[in-house]
Amino acid sequence: MTVSIFLANIVFLTLIQAAIPRLLKKSIVFGVTIPEVNVEDQKLSTYKKIYSAITLLVGLIGILLFAFLGLGKQLQEEKIVITGLIVQFSILFVSMILYLYFHIQTTKRKRKMKWGENLKKVRVADLARRSNDEMLPSIIFALPMAITIGLIVYTISQYSAMPDMIPTHWGPNGQPDAFTEKNPFSVIALLLILLVMQGMMVAINTFTKKSGVKLNATKRNTSRIQQLSFRKYTSWFMFLTTILLTILFGFFQLTTIHGEFAGSMMMMVLPLAFLLVILLATALYAFKVGQGGSRIRTEVIDEETTGITDLDDDQYWKAGVFYVNKNDPSIFVEKRFGVGWTINFGNPIGYLILIGPLLIIFVISFLL
Structure with missing residues (x-):
């Protein structure tokens, strides 16, 4: 396995x-x-x-x-x-x-x-995109958090019946291979990590919706459709990831509370199924959407435009990977090498959204 x-x-x-x-x-x-x-x-x-x-x-x-x-x-x-x-x-x-x-x-x-x-450099922004934005509302991302909170309450109610040793890690075969002593913190630590991850997804979706849409100066109509589709599919992909994480973590929590909740076969099959679905969804997202929706085909015909090109912002991309622009209010921007989003390292809020949750997860894991 x-x-x-x-x-x-x-x-x-x-x-x-x-x-x-x-x-x-x-x-x-x-x-x-x-x-x-x-x-x-x-x-x-x-x-x-x-x-x-x-x-x-x-x-x-x-x-x-x-x-x-x-x-x-x-x-x-x-x-x-x-x-x-x-x-x-x-x-x-x-x-x-x-x-x-x-x-x-x-x-x-x-x-x-x-x-x-010899070309005129222009930046084209879509000021009307909010009315056409099909990204999922952030409240939808908050729904799995309610499930996690419910599991925390249920875990507390079952505290006395839980085993003296609480699993903290599961191996490739789905069986726990690391444990810690039972205490009020250790029994809900896994759910706290899940809650932090869910909160991070809510924040990413919220601030991605607020990020600017930069259109291709020579293909404005096509790039507008591609950009909006890119945002929609990204939102759905993140929501699917959130749901899958909630199912996986919730499953492990219930097996901790009720040892007879699932057999050894289910313990092995569910994590493997989670991995396969994530890999397939990621591949489908990458190959169907592409960077900024570039692989999405449209039937829109753009008027021929010559003598102009997109504004060159290479100066803000360190090694073409790290975006640092204090004058750009966007917290998340499209990756330049890869499919998806990266943070604007010139905006401190981005650090709080990504690095903050990771530090919290590290602290929780360290305290176990």
Whole structure:
């Protein structure tokens, strides 16, 4: 089971990392803004192909190596976990090095070819998007929190009947492999972590709805539809993640309270099903939506616009990954390399939304 879980993760990671250049907007190449008239540059296409090919090759080697060691019973379970983590981090490390290299090469080529210097740079914002926004209201994200609070109340009511040792970690087979002594804090610690994660999802959805919509200057109508669809699908994806986390954590909590609540088969199947659904949903989201909705097809025809390009804000993107702009009120912005959102590191509220909950979760885990 452990081997299967890590193999699924490694295969998924390899495919996603190798496909990233094809999931992004054509006007953003390795974190660099490219004018629409230059997006078909052959050199840029070569960079993307090399990145994907090397990432895929490294991933394939990792898959074969891990499968040989794991399925060949060369390693004990503990070493299988360590090996699986090493393989995944190796794939991420190689892809990161490749990204940085091609980010530098793309930046140099843009400067050398003087792309965009003779074009008028404009920023187009959709001021009417709030009336068309189909993102889920944040109150919907708060509903799972009510379930968690209900489980906390129920746990307290069952405190005397709970075992003396409370599980704090579950292995790949779904069975608890770490415990702590029962006390009023330890019996609800798992639910407190869940509550923090749910709160973080509420905050992310709320502030994502408030973030600005930047349209493509040369494809305004198409990009408007894609942007709105991107926000809608992102909201639904986050809500699905929240629901799945609530089910998984709630299940583990109920098995702690009632040892006979689920058999060993269910303990193994549910976490595996959770992983598979998350991986499939992530893949569907990435390949259907793409960066900023770039893979969403529309039947809208944009008027031909020449002589302009999007405002170049590369100066605010450190290495094309970290967005730092104190003058931008948006807390969340689209990733430049990857699908989804990242925080504006120039806005301190972003730190509170992401880093704050992580610190709380760390403190809760440390106190167990």
